[in-house]
Amino acid sequence: MESKKAIIEALLFLSSRPLKDEEIKAIVGRDVNIDILIEQLEEEYRSSGRAFTIRRVANGYQMFTRPEYSPYIDMLFKERRRRSLSRAALETLAIIAYKQPTTKSEIEWVRGVDSSGVIKNLLERGLITVVGRSTSIGRPLLYATTDKFLELFGLSDLGDLPAIDEIGALEEGAGFEDEVKQVPLEGWNNLEERGR
């Protein structure tokens, strides 16, 4: 009889997308601890110096070639089709990834520039999606990142994002907190409002 481990290996070997735990379990059995079996596979690959690796991506498992072989793969598949992301796109993605679900106006407040074009582009590329509407005035659309975003960045889930508090936390903590609790400037707010 085929071992469960080998079945999982076969599935991952052929799949062109990350396989969710549920999908694998539906085939090999609910009671199978797939995490352990995959870890064993991964260990076998490592100890025998295989060119591939199984990684946790977008809440599932996927097989990849190891990074050190990418130059050779590029020689075979000459045209690199992976398009890079602009700074604007990366900034917007970062804001959405950490603040999700979030609105366009929140994104624009952080970036200080109109972000309609970037958002549209990210939507078209399937990196973000509309997850609903905010209950605030105007009921603006709420955006969140997609599984494709996780896949493209090789993240297992959103918790896998680099921790944001590492940066800026100190500075923020040492801010005006004690001096001022709110922005007392009426005129200031009007100025911002008019700019919208």
Next chain:
Amino acid sequence: MKCIVHLDIFEGPLDLLLFLIEKNEIEILNIPIAEVTEQYLRYIKLMENLDLHIASEYFMMAAKLLYIKSLMLIPRKSIDGEIELEGDPRESLVRQLLEYKKYKEMAIRLSDIFEEEANYISRQESNKRSDVPVDTEEVELYSLVKAFRELMKRAQAPEPSMDVFIDESRILEETELILKLITSETPMSLERLMRYYIHRDEFTVWKVIIIFISLLYLMRDKKIIVFQDSPYGRIMVRVRDGE
């Protein structure tokens, strides 16, 4: 002749401000507003002189800076010691700067992750890389027209009419439907696409015209790619990769 150059040196006014702050090694929590405002305006002026496209947000920020600068000049306390202006006029701006700085740095981190990730290659991606066979030729418009002529012959002709009027919205509807039909990663042949309509008994000359125009629209908008594996081969349609 005026030459307008679009140069994205800065991602926006906040980015420019951060640049000035870093350049002058200024403590972000204690920005010398007068000085920074002056430098900021000088940069705007420079960008203007270079005929760079300046987004309106830059001018809004300039107004903000001048506003803060003016508030900084107002004495905080009146003569009898009553506090007239609470807080630091710079606070809101500083908060915004810190917030932007945080995400700007996260964006750089994400960019690094993205670059590293490019070296892990999955089957999906290798397929993507190889899905244009070496001998593939871009379809000539003629082939597409010819294919549709064939289909037109097969389609039932409606009552002859002199007025030809096709509602634009029907085409838009159709493009959306077509995109839905060919969302899969593998290319779909034109015949298979047509079979869908035949099954639904929608295969009339009018429908074919609409489908034809819709496909042209989608090609124009770079939403789909139409190609043949060999000369005179089957016409294949596939969604243009978002990557």
